[in-house]
Each structure stands twice: as structure tokens, then as C-alpha cells.
Amino acid sequence: EDKVVQSPLSLVVHEGDTVTLNCSYEVTNFRSLLWYKQEKKAPTFLFMLTSSGIEKKSGRLSSILDKKELFSILNITATQTGDSAVYLCAVLSSGYALNFGKGTSLLVTP
Amino acid sequence: DAGVTQSPTHLIKTRGQHVTLRCSPISGHKSVSWYQQVLGQGPQFIFQYYEKEERGRGNFPDRFSARQFPNYSSELNVNALLLGDSALYLCASSLQVRGTEAFFGQGTRLTVV
Numbered sequence: 132e133d134k135v136v137q138s139p140l141s142l143v144v145h146e147g148d149t150v151t152l153n154c155s156y157e158v159t160n161f162r163s164l165l166w167y168k169q170e171k172k173a174p175t176f177l178f179m180l181t182s183s184g185i186e187k188k189s190g191r192l193s194s195i196l197d198k199k200e201l202f203s204i205l206n207i208t209a210t211q212t213g214d215s216a217v218y219l220c221a222v223l224s225s226g227y228a229l230n231f232g233k234g235t236s237l238l239v240t241p
Numbered sequence: 242d243a244g245v246t247q248s249p250t251h252l253i254k255t256r257g258q259h260v261t262l263r264c265s266p267i268s269g270h271k272s273v274s275w276y277q278q279v280l281g282q283g284p285q286f287i288f289q290y291y292e293k294e295e296r297g298r299g300n301f302p303d304r305f306s307a308r309q310f311p312n313y314s315s316e317l318n319v320n321a322l323l324l325g326d327s328a329l330y331l332c333a334s335s336l337q338v339r340g341t342e343a344f345f346g347q348g349t350r351l352t353v354v
Contacts, residue, residue: 135283162339172329173245173347174284219283227297227339228274231283 133158135222137232145240148210152235154220155202164203165229166194167219174219177205210239243268245334245346253352259320262349266313266334272296273315274343275307276331284331290315291337322353 134157144150156164163181167174178187183198191210196203207214217236221229246265254260266273272291276284286299290309304320313334319326329350333343 165342167345172350174331174345176342176344179342221283223339227289227291228286228299229276229284229333229343230286231276233281233283 133222133224133230135220135230135232137218137220137235139235140233141236141238143238143240144210146210146212148239149206149208150210150237152205152207152218152220152237153202154204154232156220156222156230157201158222158224158230160225161198162223162225164196165221165223166203166205167221169217169219169234170215177218207237210237212239212241215239245332245344247330247332247346247349249349250347251350251352253354254322256322256324256353258322259318260322260351262317262319262330262332262351264315264317264332264334264346266315266332267344270334270336270344271313272335272337272339273309273313274333274335275315275317276333276345277301278329278331278348279327287317319351324353327351327353 138153166177178194180196186195217234219234221231274289275287278284288307289297293309309315329348331348332346335343
């Protein structure tokens with residue numbers, strides 16, 4: 132059975148800190164790994180990773196995939212209160228469904 | 242450009258009733274997927290439709306059904322509602338059946354009482 136595990140499940144940091152969120156997976160026929168940010172309702176797409184070792188970057192957020200060790204990390208530098216959200220990791224494998232982890236709840240305090 | 246739109250945004254139903262949720266994908270997207278998200282969990286896959294055909298189904302009972310229309314919009318139907326069906330129902334659209342980014346709508350918050 133495919134498995135996606137995110138850690139930590141929750142995190143509280145101060146504004147300006149750097150955070151690293153982890154996502155490990157065990158799936159058959161891996162195709163891609165996606166990161167989403169969820170505030171209240173709609174998950175907002177952040178990154179899709181398919182190749183190992185290639186960092187994707189958007190502003191203060193970056194992510195990298197390690198297909199050998201079966202994990203990905205999402206880094207957020209110089210955190211702001213607006214970064215407070217649940218960060219979801221999802222893996223697309225041989226089927227048609229995104230298989231999500233439980234998410235990491237991030238709270239950035241002023 | 243409009244994103245993925247879902248309706249209604251909130252809904253309260255009584256046990257045993259049925260419900261229909263609607264989703265319009267991003268223009269040009271032919272694939273629509275439905276997910277159920279309960280509090281504290283990641284979204285769980287229910288269905289995927291592509292070009293009006295069911296391409297995948299998650300581990301949900303037959304009370305759940307869906308369809309996709311010629312304009313690629315979709316409906317999710319749930320019959321004989323149970324208290325445990327209370328959740329956020331999310332619709333995601335993507336350009337192709339797989340291998341491309343999926344973009345989510347705001348969701349429908351269903352409460353069954």
C-alpha cells in the first residue's frame with residue numbers, strides 16, 4: 132500500500148526563522164511529488180517535482196526531491212506570519228490519484 | 242482566468258438525505274478529480290474523470306458517484322448520507338489525466354446532522 136509520511140505534524144516558529152518540512156514516501160511506480168499550501172480551504176499548488184536533485188524555487192520557498200532515499204523537503208526562509216498554514220505533500224504513482232500525507236501545520240508567531 | 246469553482250460553499254444535510262456537489266474546472270482542463278478531507282487529515286481520493294470517463298476510483302462506498310459533462314464540469318453525488326460523510330469536499334482540475342499539476346477549488350463544506 133502506498134504511503135506518504137510528513138514530519139513534523141506541527142511546528143511553531145518565530146517570524147524570520149527558517150523551517151524545513153519533510154515528506155517521505157513508499158509508493159510503486161513513482162511519477163511525481165507535489166507540495167501544496169492549505170489555508171482554511173483550497174490547497175494552493177506550490178511545486179511539482181519529478182527529477183531527483185533538482186531544486187525548485189519560488190521566492191522564499193524551495194523544494195528538492197531525493198528519489199534514491201524516497202523523500203522531499205520544503206524549505207521556507209525568513210518566515211512571515213502569512214506563511215502560517217498546513218503544508219501538504221502528495222505523491223502521484225501508477226494510478227490516477229494523488230496520495231496525500233497528513234500535512235504539517237505551521238504557525239509563525241510575530 | 243477563473244480558477245476551479247465549486248458550489249455550494251457550505252451545505253447542511255440530514256442523515257439519509259442525498260447531496261449533489263458541483264465543480265467547474267479551469268478552462269482548457271479536461272480532468273476533474275474529487276477528494277474528501279476530514280479534519281486533521283490529508284485529502285482522500287474519491288474519483289477522477291477525464292474526457293467524461295471515469296479513470297480512477299478510491300476506496301469509497303457505492304453511495305458515492307460522479308459524472309463529467311461535455312463541458313468538463315463535474316458533479317459528485319452522495320446518497321444516504323451518514324454523519325461520517327461530514328467533510329470538506331475538494332475538486333481538482335488538471336490539463337491531462339496524469340503527470341500534470343492539479344489545481345484545487347475552494348471546496349464544499351458538508352455537514353451532516
